[in-house]
Amino acid sequence: MIDNIAIHNLFGIEGLNIAWYGIIIACGIVAGVALAIFEAKRRGYTAELLIDFMILALPLSIVGARIYYVAFEWEYFSQHPEQIVAVWQGGIAIYGAIIGGIVAALILSKWKKFPLGRLLDVCAPGLILGQAIGRWGNFVNQEAFGNVVTDPNLQFFPYAVYIQERWTGTEMIVNQWVQATFFYESMWDLGVLALLLIYARRAKHDGNVFAMYLIGYGIGRFWIEGIRISTLQLWPGMPVSQFLSIVLIAIGAVYILAMRKRNKPNVLYEGQYCQDFKKKEA
Template sequence: MEENFSPIDPVAFSLGPISVHWYGVIIGLGIALALWLAIREGEKRGLDNDLFADLMLWAIPISILSARLYYVIFQWEYYSQHPSEILAIWNGGIAIHGALIGAVVTAYIFTKKKNVSFWKVADIAAPSIILGQAIGRWGNFINQEAHGGEVTRAFLENLMLPEFIINQMYINGTYYHPTFLYESIWNLLGFALLMYLRRVNLRRGELFLSYVIWYSIGRFFVEGLRTDSLMLTDMLRIAQVISIALIVLAVALWIYRRKQGYANIRYLDVEEQPKKKKSKGKK
């Protein structure tokens, strides 16, 4: 029996010939909220209030490019035949692992230039990152992508989901697992956990490593339900392989940094900040 409701229009509004998609609006909202949270916490931890804003000027475009590049590389068979679609990120198709790689590399170089601890900045940013991811998944919801396998309407109703979510999971005559929602909820729980761990006063770097472990565990299981996974082989999903690798790496770094004495400073420790160099010129 064909349902008689329509999916949500992916276009939020239009400005003349320019269409603004909900996907971009939601991603932008996630970034803005994440940045505001990081700036507030950075000020409490003694960082300049413009440090995260300056970092984001570099990290956002680089992360978007690396996220898209990551996705296109693993879908090259398709994009080699449709090169005009390579830049069409408003239709979806950016990989979060690609974005994280770009963001981490950018942050590492940026903090070295600013003479600030990378691990301190990463710890402060960790809750912001996972909150932004939780919000960003709703862009996938609007685009009706990143969903799981087929289910019945009764299955979705038994999950006590709002009607608008159930209806949006009806795609081309079939209902699907709302895996975007599973991951969003997991990330929100991770956000709450990281906010709590701030008060526990972990050693430097361990808040960020906790984020990596928490997110990777959830992503591993959610990815197993999805039908649009990027595949390494016929059996191996790339996101699951990377999730396992990240968990192992994070645990190894946690142990190594403690044994080598690189994590003696704790999150809530107050440090004397390096003085800014005086600019040359007239006084």
């Protein structure tokens, strides 16, 4: 069975472990921030824009991811309130993290008077890259998988992945092949990343790149949630994430169409995050 702990008893302290999931998520964050910094500089902004944003976004995203998960598992957490803050025991959701990140963007935009849509556009490619990498944490944890694969001809990676033992919430999966939905989503995210990097050089309005992210990621997540067998449910037969995917697709599409119809010019920004701002001050 896969050991999901990379380092046991760090510094000799019993129980102080570092999980592979955490390492993979950290790698996704670092890669995503690096790409966002690259995108910011390409647009004429400094790395400080992303540093200031991440100071806000990291804690808010973690809190948002946990609140989202707890809210839709309230039947359990209402009986075990002491577990609500136990993030180290697992239980976070990417949509909650995205909401937390958007809140951080709103705060920074208002505080520093930086165009909100432009900030979201800068972050969108890095966000989807981080998600693509982070999904491999599900492989280590043997979670977020799809239907059981009974056809021996389909029992191979990357179509399927072998699960040694995992509780789905309704049944125990033991020594079975299941659809490798974590891999499907990771590859889909990389495809969306390529789309965003191309579109970012053509988009005419602030916020359009992020809107395209909502559409691209939303379509892929809707498909993935339809074949996963362990997921939060809004009501029987409707996963929460699948419903939210529909909402995100609609928001993205409406925004792009509205911007095209209004054809409003982008806001001029010459503030502290511009690369030549300090030169002007000097």
